[in-house]
Amino acid sequence: MVGGGEGAFIGAVHRIAARLDDCWELVAGALSSDAARAQASAEALGLARSYDDWREMASVEGAREDGIDAVAIVTPNHLHAPVAHAFMEAGIHVICDKPLAVSLAEGEALAKHARDANLVFALTHTYSGYPLARHARELVEAGEIGEVRIVQVEYAQDWLANPVERGGANRQAAWRTDPALAGPAGCLGDIGTHAYQLAAFVSALVPESLAAEMHTFVPGRRVDDHVQAMLRYANGARGMLWASQVASGAENALRLRVYGTTAGLAFDQEEPNVLWFTPQGGEAQRLTRGRVTGAAARHATRVPPGHPEGYLEAFAQLYRDAAAQIHAREAGVAAPPGSRLLTTVDDGVDGLRFIEAVLASSAAGGTWRSIARP
Amino acid sequence: MVGGGEGAFIGAVHRIAARLDDCWELVAGALSSDAARAQASAEALGLARSYDDWREMASVEGAREDGIDAVAIVTPNHLHAPVAHAFMEAGIHVICDKPLAVSLAEGEALAKHARDANLVFALTHTYSGYPLARHARELVEAGEIGEVRIVQVEYAQDWLANPVERGGANRQAAWRTDPALAGPAGCLGDIGTHAYQLAAFVSALVPESLAAEMHTFVPGRRVDDHVQAMLRYANGARGMLWASQVASGAENALRLRVYGTTAGLAFDQEEPNVLWFTPQGGEAQRLTRGRVTGAAARHATRVPPGHPEGYLEAFAQLYRDAAAQIHAREAGVAAPPGSRLLTTVDDGVDGLRFIEAVLASSAAGGTWRSIARP
Amino acid sequence: MVGGGEGAFIGAVHRIAARLDDCWELVAGALSSDAARAQASAEALGLARSYDDWREMASVEGAREDGIDAVAIVTPNHLHAPVAHAFMEAGIHVICDKPLAVSLAEGEALAKHARDANLVFALTHTYSGYPLARHARELVEAGEIGEVRIVQVEYAQDWLANPVERGGANRQAAWRTDPALAGPAGCLGDIGTHAYQLAAFVSALVPESLAAEMHTFVPGRRVDDHVQAMLRYANGARGMLWASQVASGAENALRLRVYGTTAGLAFDQEEPNVLWFTPQGGEAQRLTRGRVTGAAARHATRVPPGHPEGYLEAFAQLYRDAAAQIHAREAGVAAPPGSRLLTTVDDGVDGLRFIEAVLASSAAGGTWRSIARP
Amino acid sequence: MVGGGEGAFIGAVHRIAARLDDCWELVAGALSSDAARAQASAEALGLARSYDDWREMASVEGAREDGIDAVAIVTPNHLHAPVAHAFMEAGIHVICDKPLAVSLAEGEALAKHARDANLVFALTHTYSGYPLARHARELVEAGEIGEVRIVQVEYAQDWLANPVERGGANRQAAWRTDPALAGPAGCLGDIGTHAYQLAAFVSALVPESLAAEMHTFVPGRRVDDHVQAMLRYANGARGMLWASQVASGAENALRLRVYGTTAGLAFDQEEPNVLWFTPQGGEAQRLTRGRVTGAAARHATRVPPGHPEGYLEAFAQLYRDAAAQIHAREAGVAAPPGSRLLTTVDDGVDGLRFIEAVLASSAAGGTWRSIARP
Known part of the structure; x- marks a missing residue:
């Protein structure tokens, strides 16, 4: 590295x-x-x-x-x-x-x-690694939306809405707004390229011409913090792209819509477990990571339906907390406070109290049971 | 292991x-x-x-x-x-x-x-590893919702809506519906305990009595596939819990609502990057994983705001595909088809074409530019 | 009346x-x-x-x-x-x-x-007048979800989370919590019956037995402000119902889920233009008021797809504001402030400026045009 | 008229x-x-x-x-x-x-x-009659989002994705695509003007120049069915507008985002009961029609919180069905089938059976009760 x-x-x-x-x-x-x-x-x-x-x-x-x-x-x-x-x-x-x-x-x-x-x-280009971004691409390639007519892509953030690059505390902001380190494209290079890439990735099309407008909202900033463009494609499709790092309220809102002659697709990287597919004149279908059966999505999927992207991180958290507690126990010191929410055998015992009470209540026709605890 | x-x-x-x-x-x-x-x-x-x-x-x-x-x-x-x-x-x-x-x-x-x-x-108990489940717990402990009055928790799946345990093809279904391997509690033990644990984890309360109803919808199944219960808490709070593996359409729908005297909380593990906090009589606030500042959530967070849980998996996908392509290249064989969507230097070049066209268009007052490609 | x-x-x-x-x-x-x-x-x-x-x-x-x-x-x-x-x-x-x-x-x-x-x-029972509540009923009757197995209905409000019936300022709260005027059932009669009715309306089933728990959270209140019940149906279906007027944060959250052997339905009266239909093991379909074609929904529909329930009220607002302005004009007095946001001929003129600028820009190959205003 | x-x-x-x-x-x-x-x-x-x-x-x-x-x-x-x-x-x-x-x-x-x-x-311009569109305007005027920087507005439909104006069956499509009746602006005049007006209404700004692109996707159509434009405002704000009647899957998707120096707003006319307000760097607040307290929204509000726009129409449906049944009863004929879902005294009786069973079960400590029906 x-x-x-x-x-x-x-x-x-x-x-x-x-x-x-x-x-x-x-x-x-x-x-x-x-x-x-x-x-x-x-x-x-x-x-x-x-x-x-x-x-x-x-x-x-x-x-x-x-x-x-x-x-x-x-x-x-x-x-x-x-x-x-x-x-x-x-x-x-x-x-x-x-x-x-x-x-x-x-x-x-x-x-x-x-x-x-x-x-x-x-x-x-991280966002093309999402199973459903890949599924979207596969749907387009398979002709499931017909011929592409409209591409709308946007990437909105708000972390540069103020001149946070000044003062030195924010190193990320400092180098990303310094043309010597980041290049001449600020917002354009940092996130505009992600928007561009995702649109190209899913639509399987690249534009052949554009009219664009870069803008710097924050006074004194040395690179653009907002960019917007209109796109024309060789097949006659039209599109728009905008990216902004001063869109107050936006976290990391990379969103893509692709409309074809027979259906439309929508993907939002902030809800990466969902892909919307809507036929012309029809009802929206909420495709989910675990339930789509395409090869591209399967290839990039690790956990079953309903276990969202992120499930593995929740799971990893328990392993991390367990490691922290074990290290502390071995060292004979108190476990670090951050690990205190680790679920342990005691949670398991109380869960079994619940199970036994349910079994008893249900067996008795649904009557009330107290849950005995020591 | x-x-x-x-x-x-x-x-x-x-x-x-x-x-x-x-x-x-x-x-x-x-x-x-x-x-x-x-x-x-x-x-x-x-x-x-x-x-x-x-x-x-x-x-x-x-x-x-x-x-x-x-x-x-x-x-x-x-x-x-x-x-x-x-x-x-x-x-x-x-x-x-x-x-x-x-x-x-x-x-x-x-x-x-x-x-x-x-x-x-x-x-x-995986679900308590989510940053926002931990944040919810922290809010309750800090008194941010007042005293807990109502707990509503549910866990709905549909993968056992039919007798898939028969025939031997589905090993998961087979052992999970076999009392000798899974114990006397089927749905109750498999997912009911998760619901119970998450409710206890977030509310920081355990019920003191319950009335419950277990049910087996699929004929011939040897354990329950649906359970519902009413709960009473020592402080007077009331609650309900249901878990079902025959709730047609549900993937892995573990959802918790906790209502206190001054505010309510809602968490859905299928959208783990969001926690809803609504004051009594007020407007819902959509708390997100990256923006909440509590210690518990921070402890369990790896990526910045707007990068959802799952972002790491998308990223990992690129590393996996790169490994596959490199192995293939070294071995002098074709890269496996699954890895074909890896973004490469060629995507980067096209992204730079886009950047240069935007820079040129914008510099010329937003006029149209063609994007030259070889 | x-x-x-x-x-x-x-x-x-x-x-x-x-x-x-x-x-x-x-x-x-x-x-x-x-x-x-x-x-x-x-x-x-x-x-x-x-x-x-x-x-x-x-x-x-x-x-x-x-x-x-x-x-x-x-x-x-x-x-x-x-x-x-x-x-x-x-x-x-x-x-x-x-x-x-x-x-x-x-x-x-x-x-x-x-x-x-x-x-x-x-x-x-207002809520059965929604086009999509009626459509849900029609889907159930037509066997589109198979045989009903699970009914989950809830109605949560928070306006009685505090003793607002005291002091006389809130006449609604006063009579609705007075057993002499409201009857012995408080929350149960006021909104529990709505939940019960909607569940029966859509599922086309009534329960044959129940176990229920009424509760009064606000000290001194003379009727229940929370009720929860488990339900058993003649066909073996199971269900739960809860209604609460102290669920902090809830506005008027009447929600129904009905799960059958082959699909599930979900309806939320706070988003009455949407009905979710999800086949077992399949993808959620977001049915919308305007696009469903069933006779029951059509019978109760006044406006085309995408024009939500509520569109008529927005339209009516313009008519109301116009009446206010005309009355004022006839009387030679200033128009009431509330009507100031009425859109008038001047908005129309500016819209035509926009149209003409678009026509000109587009005709000239998408070049920038200024929008001339006097 | x-x-x-x-x-x-x-x-x-x-x-x-x-x-x-x-x-x-x-x-x-x-x-x-x-x-x-x-x-x-x-x-x-x-x-x-x-x-x-x-x-x-x-x-x-x-x-x-x-x-x-x-x-x-x-x-x-x-x-x-x-x-x-x-x-x-x-x-x-x-x-x-x-x-x-x-x-x-x-x-x-x-x-x-x-x-x-x-x-x-x-x-x-109907959409400015929504209480929350008016509230958005009021927030902007009150400086609640700071100075406006970015305006993003779009209006997507799909009903003209195919040449439905041909053949004479669709009179709406016929006149709206006939320049002699609709004028030279097709999609632009029909819905582009709505998008433009809503953006101006809420932002309290009109653009001073634009670059635009009209397009006709459906061969043989005599007016535009898609339009996109970039906007510049006198205060330096930037914006984009697009409207399309061939965006497959879209019903009537008029959506507006306005980002200011301190917060952003989002409004979607398909969910007119909700307005999103998000401070820079902060959490999204889901403002609802009934709970916002601004004068403009109050002026345009008829029903209390949680009763969505559309509630009145559901209510009206019952009155319409009752009229139909009464006319039929008076005339001694069968009630029209469309009115069959009217809730009547019999629904009320069954609701009272439910209430009495709940009262009895709860009084007996939450034990099971059967609901007697004749």
């Missing part, structure tokens, strides 16, 4: 994601451009090999017999291209956070490099 | 959950009562130590210097108690799937054993 | 409802037991004939050649029976607010009287 | 709306350009005075001592202007359906005429 040291946001997300399906092990990293922070972060994560510099990491790992299979690049945008080139030169596959680069020319060079070197170059 | 071999459902969930926060490593298991299946399952998972018998596992692991810290018990219900006792006797902490046991007496013995041996005994 | 004088709630609702479809004209009334208020209320409504006493009204109207066709009874509950008998004796049809009477004996006598006199006796 | 004869849609809506609040009585009309249909329609409605020609109606009514106070114009668009001029010349106030006219010049002449003649000219 390059980037993702202490205080970073997306690095930790990448690490959990990499671990979740047991396909990856994190063994090496150049976690920060600051050598001390890189070292401390690596220790905190129990990393086998820590580097102060990503160039060194690329060459050393590329040369090792047991070198890394792939590098995850989670730096600010301006480093994506140089880091990726360095690792590809070392024959290492790349998993890179979005946006790919800070200019089209940079991006094209990366694509050519990956192609020439026959390396996999994955770009983490 | 005891249980959870090939074909089991909850074992895989436990394994992902254990891995997600990097607190646990799975090293040993007695994954099946069938020795061949236990061995095959252990190999598939790359387990360091596989046992044919959980008794042997308990004694060997208890004696090893590097023996396991805790055992995860994911067997059918009737084995929970004997397995847990065996591992506790070996001085090993327990993480056990619910329901705790098949009778109150069994459960009380487990609780006593854990207490006497000073061992942690976690019971995986 | 008997009852419904100034300050009453349900009387005004009856009057609007009677007028809406142009089937009724209100010509006579005994609007209050207080003669002065009766007179003043009648004058305010422009009533042709006002009576101080409902007994007199019944006999006079019954004797007139042009006497009323039907009487609307909107008094407190304890008067329903005597008033209805008086008018039926005069040969006049009855439209009576619910609950029918304050005891079963009273109710049976009314039913017998209506039967013997061959008079129509309508009881205004 | 001019227009609105048999087979028309919006005329009936106007008549109900006019009647609902008892402010208007319909006494005269030129209901159709076809004399026979005008006559038949007038008879069906029991109109006092029917005219074959609206010019005649204007002059005669203008001259009568008891002539109409106002005319409701519900013709196709191209007649709005000439009819309105004629009635204004006769000194009669105007209530006109939207769009105002088929060109800006026509519209400006109407505005001047109304101003010069000191007549009220109401334009029925």
